[in-house]
Amino acid sequence: MNARRVLIVAAHPDDEILGMGGTIAWHTDRGDAVRICCVTDGSSTQYAGDLEILRQKCQEARKAAEVLGVRDYVHLDLPDMRLDTLPHVDVNQVIERQIAEFRPDTVYSVQGDVNLDHRTVFESVAVATRPVPGQCVRRVFTYAPTSSTEWTPAPVTWWQPNWFVDITATLERKLEAFCHYRSEWRNWPHPRNDRALRTHAEHWGTVIGRDAAEPFMLIRNVEADW
Numbered sequence: 345m346n347a348r349r350v351l352i353v354a355a356h357p358d359d360e361i362l363g364m365g366g367t368i369a370w371h372t373d374r375g376d377a378v379r380i381c382c383v384t385d386g387s388s389t390q391y392a393g394d395l396e397i398l399r400q401k402c403q404e405a406r407k408a409a410e411v412l413g414v415r416d417y418v419h420l421d422l423p424d425m426r427l428d429t430l431p432h433v434d435v436n437q438v439i440e441r442q443i444a445e446f447r448p449d450t451v452y453s454v455q456g457d458v459n460l461d462h463r464t465v466f467e468s469v470a471v472a473t474r475p476v477p478g479q480c481v482r483r484v485f486t487y488a489p490t491s492s493t494e495w496t497p498a499p500v501t502w503w504q505p506n507w508f509v510d511i512t513a514t515l516e517r518k519l520e521a522f523c524h525y526r527s528e529w530r531n532w533p534h535p536r537n538d539r540a541l542r543t544h545a546e547h548w549g550t551v552i553g554r555d556a557a558e559p560f561m562l563i564r565n566v567e568a569d570w
């Protein structure tokens with residue numbers, strides 16, 4: 345089993361746990377090198393000038409990643425909830441630098457959904473992973489954070505999962521990881537809590553005949569002797 349180099353790109357702290365926390369643990373369990381890159385500061389718009397919230401979110405993100413076996417966590421500082429106000433090329437370059445430095449063969453991007461930051465990140469990942477000569481990225485997936493992708497209006501959604509990961513063995517670690525995100529926790533029946541995440545995983549598990557699963561969209565897969 346060949347180890348992979350996996351880059352997970354999030355717009356905000358918690359995107360990656362909500363959308364694919366079980367799969368992150370699955371990758372680390374199989375010995376893959378995993379980097380999580382959160383593009384925004386995660387708080388500057390909602391909590392302008394509140395440095396304590398900023399520090400809290402950074403700590404929560406790193407602790408959650410460690411539960412899943414990830415220590416390579418990159419937290420950048422682009423403006424949260426305002427990525428669509430930046431020149432597209434500036435966000436492209438941020439993603440391109442991560443790919444040039446980490447050299448992943450697999451990239452997971454947050455799904456481009458009702459959240460404009462998510463859309464901006466996906467569009468920049470699409471640019472940065474174009475299959476040009478010398479491109480190291482072979483596979484590109486999108487993942488769907490709960491409380492965002494499922495709230496996207498039908499006329500603009502393109503979320504049609506076609507790739508699934510059995511997370512039966514890693515679901516409890518996903519839930520443990522999200523428990524560190526106290527700033528993002530909401531009470532049931534909101535989608536951001538342990539009960540909702542378990543229900544979500546069990547639903548997708550029934551789709552593939554497993555106890556628990558996470559859904560993805562495969563955007564591109566290149567098979568080659570590289």
